[in-house]
């Protein structure tokens with residue numbers, strides 16, 4: 136005799152603390168954008184103009200911004216406007 140499979144509850148960072156995650160991503164973007172604008176001596180010697188660390192900053196900025204956009208969409212899509220007639 137087998138018992139039914141337990142319900143799988145998925146707890147994600149989005150469902151537990153969405154506003155905290157949004158704030159963390161915004162802070163990370165501020166940090167990475169500032170860092171990406173102060174290039175180092177290695178950047179000057181690199182043909183592409185950015186050393187590995189500073190090239191990584193640009194990739195992280197792109198990823199963080201995409202995550203932030205998706206998170207904003209996920210959070211705002213769960214907000215329903217009040218029904219007409221309610222104040």
Ligand SMILES: [Zn+2]
Pocket residue numbers: 174175176177178185186187188189
């Ligand atoms: Zn650099």
